[in-house]
Amino acid sequence: MKASTHRVITLSVALLAAVILVFTMLSVPRFFTGSPELFYTPASATLSAEQPVPVTGLAQEAALPDAQVLASKLDAILAPASDGTSFSASVRDIETGQVLYSQNAEQPGTPASSLKIATAIAALDALGGARQLATTTLLDGNTVILRGGGDVLLGDGPSNDQLTEGYAGIETLAELTAQHLAQRELWEVSVWLDDSLFADAQVNPEWEQSLFTTNNIAPVYPIAHYAGRVSAADRAAHETDSAGRVQQIFTQALETELTELAAAKETSSQPSADEPKVVADGRGAYQGGEKLAEVLSAPLSQQIKHMLLVSDNYLTEAMGRLVALEQQLPAAEADTAVERVAAEYGAENLSLIDTSGLASGNRVAPAELTELLVNAAASDNPDLRQLAYSLPISGYSGTMAMRLSSATDRGLVRAKTGSLMGVATLTGVVVSDAGRALAFSIYSFNPDGALAPHRPTIDQAVSTLHACGC
Incomplete structure (x- = not known):
């Protein structure tokens, strides 16, 4: 021992x-x-x-x-x-x-x-205790891959190292990703969600259904915001698909960031950019891609x-899965x-x-x-x-x-x-x-x-x- x-x-x-x-x-x-x-x-x-x-x-x-x-x-x-x-x-x-x-x-x-x-x-x-979990974006052609690395405490806004929930922010990840896309003159992209880290271990078959209906747990994914809840509010409801929701929020944020960069380009002497368009398209394990950006979670x-x-x-179950993978x-x-x-x-x-x-x-x-x-x-x-x-x-x-x-x-x-x-x-x-x-x-x-x-x-x-x- x-x-x-x-x-x-x-x-x-x-x-x-x-x-x-x-x-x-x-x-x-x-x-x-x-x-x-x-x-x-x-x-x-x-x-x-x-x-x-x-x-x-x-x-x-x-x-x-x-x-x-x-x-x-x-x-x-x-x-x-x-x-x-x-x-x-x-x-x-x-x-x-x-x-x-x-x-x-x-x-x-x-x-x-x-x-x-x-x-x-x-x-x-x-x-x-010092380990931080990365949520990453990669690029393959015109596809941005959003890959979950186990952080289920993402926030919807900018990263804030004064918080635990929201230490890593979806908005910050979108901003960093948009900057790389703009440099490549990529204004129309799709977002693929790679939430494969936990494979099919979303729901424990021994959990009683009442645990879901009483808001005690939800399907567990390796990427989520607010520990799988709709917001950081006290007793907020769990998401039925927390990973899919993060994909939606990131897609919207990425289009907003690209639109702002395109507008800024039009006011300069550079040629105007195409109208940005970002759509969520696809989900599952994704091989390959060039790393664009990442945000790191609060230390474990x-x-x-x-x-x-x-x-x-939800957070405890994510921790257990990370221990298994380790x-x-x-x-x-x-x-x-x-x-x-x-x-x-x-x-x-x-x-x-x-x-x-x-x-x-x-x-x-x-x-x-x-x-x-x-x-x-x-x-x-x-x-x-x-x-x-x-x-x-x-x-x-x-x-x-x-x-x-x-x-x-x-x-x-x-x-x-x-x-x-x-x-x-x-x-x-x-x-x-x-x-x-x-x-x-x-x-x-x-x-x-x-x-x-x-x-x-x-x-x-x-x-x-x-x-x-x-």
């Missing part, structure tokens, strides 16, 4: 990590607006500035919680509920890897969107932070690709159907997720060591904005939520009252299929982890 030799970290490094974790939690903006996770949880909150988070107990030597005392507290909270809901949980100390609490922790369950932590680790390991570390904050299923696997085997990387970081028993957690048939034990968090924190890969800082913050950001938002919990938990019919999960890192950074993963399961059952109970358990000076 990549991280097995790094698990034991010196106490001074652990304390510094805990201090940095708390400081980072407290220094982020107090509201965040993003796209929904499954069965949308509001991703924005406005909090009173008059109630700062109290930070206590950061001593030079932070004590481990007493496992027996912790068990007595958590057992009472996570006891089976009267409606048949059962719980499973794993808690581990990040510095030492020591198991502090285990309740059915080795039993595989449905992780829901907590699975996105495994996909994030796989993407950062296989691709690297930035994209993954966005993915985890708003629990974006491993020389078909994009349709993204689940296998993520399983492989997870095994390298100690989670050897993942049984996946997809990479976003939408499929109810995914099977991951809570202990596997805490294993990943512990080994990521001890990794020699700096992108993975920073993973916890990309998770939503309790009471502040993303899908955690309305969770654990009391004055005693706000800002002290970073976690990934998960919600499906019959399932609720929460996986992340919490700082104990004594100053220890603890990895946790808690599942609830209701056999009657209640939506996200007993989330308040899970939150109570995590709050107990923070408050426990035991």
